[in-house]
Amino acid sequence: MKVLIPQDITCAGKDYLREHGYEVVVLTACDEDTIAREAANCHAILSRTAKITRGIMEQAPNLKVISRHGVGVDHIDLDAATELGIWVTNGPLSNYETVAEHTIAFILSLGHRLAEMDGQVRAGNWNTRNTSLIHEASGKTLGILGLGRIGKAVARRAALGLGMKVIGYDIIPDIELPDYVTRLGSSEEVFGADYVSLHIPATNITRDSINKSRFDLMHPHSYLINCARGEIINEDDLYAALTTGKIAGAALDVLQSEPPSSDNPLLTLKNVMFSPHNAALSQECYDKMGLHAAQGIHEALSGRAPAWPVNNIKTYN
Numbered sequence: 001m002k003v004l005i006p007q008d009i010t011c012a013g014k015d016y017l018r019e020h021g022y023e024v025v026v027l028t029a030c031d032e033d034t035i036a037r038e039a040a041n042c043h044a045i046l047s048r049t050a051k052i053t054r055g056i057m058e059q060a061p062n063l064k065v066i067s068r069h070g071v072g073v074d075h076i077d078l079d080a081a082t083e084l085g086i087w088v089t090n091g092p093l094s095n096y097e098t099v100a101e102h103t104i105a106f107i108l109s110l111g112h113r114l115a116e117m118d119g120q121v122r123a124g125n126w127n128t129r130n131t132s133l134i135h136e137a138s139g140k141t142l143g144i145l146g147l148g149r150i151g152k153a154v155a156r157r158a159a160l161g162l163g164m165k166v167i168g169y170d171i172i173p174d175i176e177l178p179d180y181v182t183r184l185g186s187s188e189e190v191f192g193a194d195y196v197s198l199h200i201p202a203t204n205i206t207r208d209s210i211n212k213s214r215f216d217l218m219h220p221h222s223y224l225i226n227c228a229r230g231e232i233i234n235e236d237d238l239y240a241a242l243t244t245g246k247i248a249g250a251a252l253d254v255l256q257s258e259p260p261s262s263d264n265p266l267l268t269l270k271n272v273m274f275s276p277h278n279a280a281l282s283q284e285c286y287d288k289m290g291l292h293a294a295q296g297i298h299e300a301l302s303g304r305a306p307a308w309p310v311n312n313i314k315t316y317n
Contacts (some may be wrong), residue, residue, distance in 0.1 A: 001022055001044070001301055002022070002023045002024075002025060002041060002043055003017050003023065003024050003028065003042065003043065003044045003045070003046055003294075003297055004024045004027070004035070004038055004042040004044070004046070004047045005024060005025065005026045005032075005041050005045075005242070006027045006030040006035050006047065006050040007027070007030050007044070007049065007050055008026050008050070009046065009048065009069055009286070009289070009290040009293075010283075010286045010287050010290050011062060011287075011290075012123045012286075012287040012288075012290045012291040012294075013069075013140050013287075013289075013291050013292075013293055013294040014026075014047065014290070014292025014294075016290075016291055016294040016295065016298070017046075017294045017297065019250040020298050022100065022297075022298075022301075023258065024125075025038060025042070026030040027226045030050035031181070031190040032051060032053060032056060034043035034052055035050060035052070035056050035245050036055060036056045036059045036060075036191075037059075038062040039056055039059065039063060039112070040060055040061075041058055041062060042060060042061065042062065042063060043064055043065075043301055044063070044064060044065045044066070044067065044297040045060075045063065045065075045067070045068050045106075046069060046103075046261070046290075046293050046294065046297060046302075047066055047068055047069060047075070047076065047077060048069040048070070050075070051075045051076075052066055052076045052077065052081075053073065053077055053243065054077045054080035054082070056231045057077070057080050057081060057084050057086060058080075058084070058308045063084075063086055063171070063299060063309075064086060064087065064300055064301055065083075065086060065087040065088075065089060065296065065300035066081060066086060066087070066088050066089075067087075067088075067089045067090070067293040067294070067296040067297045067300075067306075068088070068090035068091065068293060068310070069091070069175040069289045069290060069293045070088065070090065070091060070092065070094060070095055070280060070293075071090050071092055071094070071229050071287050072085070072090075072201065072202075072229070073088060073090055073310050074201075074202055074229075076088055076175065077312065078310065078311055079241050081311055082311045082312070082313065085313055086239075086293065086313070087300045087306055087309060087311065088309070088310040088311045088312050089293070089296030089297075089299075089300065089307075089309055089310060090292075090293075090308055090310050091148060091183075091288065091289050091292030091295070091296070091308060092308055093149070093292065093308075094152050094280075094285060094288040094289040094290070094291075094292045095132055095150075095280035095285050095288070095289060096148075096149040097153055097285075098279065098280050098281075098282045098285040099150050099153075099227050099279045099280050100150055100153035100156075100157055100283065102112070102155045102227055102253065102275070102278075102280075103150075103154045103155070103158050103197055103199075103225055103227050103279070104154065104158065104161075104162070105197055105226070106225045106226065106251035106253075106273065107136060107137055107142070107158070107162075107197075107223075107251075108162075108296050109134040109251065109273060110138075110195070110223045110225075110248075110249055110273065110310075111136065111223075112132060112134045112135070113132060113134050114303065115225060115273055116128075116132070116270065117134075119131070120132075122274045125260070128252070132226075133309075136180070137158070137163070137164055138162060138164065138193040139163060139164070139165070139166045139194075140164055140195060141166075141167060141191055141192075141193040141195070141196065142154075142155070142164045142166050142167070142194070142195045142196075142197060143163070143167050143168065143169035143190035143191065143192065143193030143196045143197070144166065144181075144190065144199060144277075145168070145169055145190045145196065145197070145198050145200055146169075146170060146189055146198065146199035146200035146228065147168045147169070147170040147175055147177060148166075148170070150183075150227075151168060151170070151199040152174050152178070152179070154178070154197055154227055155178070155181050156178070156198070159180040159181070160180065165182075165194075166180060166181045167181070167190065167193060167277065168181050168182070168183065168184060168190065169183070169184040169185075169189065171192050175251060180194060184203070187294075188214070188217055190291065191214050191215075191217035191218050192217060192218070193222065194219075194221065194222050194223070195222065195223050196218065196222065196223070196224050196225065197225040197226075197227070198224075198225065198226045198227070198228045198232060198233075198299075200218070200227050201228070201229060201235070202228075202229035202230075202231040204232045204233055206217040206229075206231075206232045207231045207232060208230045208231070208232070208233075208234045209232055209251060210226075210233045210234065210238075211231050211234035211237045212226075212234070212237040212241070213231075213239065213275065215237060215240075215241035215246050215247060216246070218241070218246065218247045219247070220245050220246065220247065222247050222248060222249060222250055223246050223249050223250060223251065224238070224247060224249075224250040224251075225250070225251045225252075226251070226252050226253065226254055227253040227254065227279040228254065228275075229254055230252075230254035230255040230256045230257070230258065231256055233252075233256070234305050235255070235256055235264075235266060237269070238250065238266070239266055239269070239274075240243035240268055242266075242272060243251040243269070244270055248271065249271035249272060249273070250272050250273070251273040251274075251275075252266070252272065252274055253274075253275045253276075253277055253278070254277050255259070255274075255277075258277055259276070259294045266311070288306055292308070295307070296308060
């Protein structure tokens with residue numbers, strides 16, 4: 001059986017597939033036409049970020065499973081996959097530790113003003129040590145919106161490692177939480193924290209939901225961190241909050257348009273830190289994402305229900 005990989009991955013996943021007898025085809029281009037042509041006689045697609053559309057699926061009669069290299073599946077047409085009897089799987093255990101570490105790095109970098117201090121030293125302004133005070137994380141409140149695996153991993157590090165008070169909200173009312181996380185009754189309450197960290201998916205409900213109404217609930221000393229999805233933030237409203245002193249700053253791993261256009265006004269602000277959507281891109285995480293995606297493919301092509309299904313295929317063909 002043939003497994004198509006539109007964008008290359010590390011060896012862990014490819015080696016697993018080859019060891020289990022699959023032919024692995026790695027593309028050098030990942031546009032829709034190329035994927036559709038190469039998928040015509042494949043049985044599985046191991047997908048990173050390339051769009052896997054209905055058109056691709058309809059031209060691949062042998063396709064049984066699309067396995068996501070990571071967690072988010074917003075680039076895969078789930079309705080089409082389910083209708084056509086194609087499993088979609090992901091790797092929910094692959095990236096949460098790495099993303100949690102990145103979030104904590106942002107918290108510390110914002111409070112300790114690391115990017116600003118680096119720039120001042122390089123500019124010869126050593127005296128900034130006497131004019132720009134930094135802030136401890138210990139004793140501050142961290143508000144987490146979304147308490148899934150990543151949110152909980154951030155909470156553990158913040159509470160037990162940094163001595164922060166952690167509050168949080170999740171749409172699932174009975175989600176199990178450790179005793180060091182205070183469950184809130186509404187998402188709005190999260191925005192009263194010193195640091196607000198977002199860990200929710202981009203859906204029809206959440207897109208643009210982090211907007212002026214939420215920023216108005218924050219404080220002039222507070223920071224916003226987004227290592228989730230860029231689409232959930234209204235960037236015009238964020239720019240206004242950052243330039244009027246409504247909030248102190250932000251750290252963004254994701255943006256609405258990636259890479260950002262050169263005229264994105266957020267890029268002009270010194271109170272914003274960026275990373276290029278790489279919060280999950282550690283070597284260790286890359287290996288786990290590839291391996292877990294490969295395991296999902298092997299499960300589906302072996303006639304078993306995958307361990308981490310995203311859709312529900314009741315009958316395996």
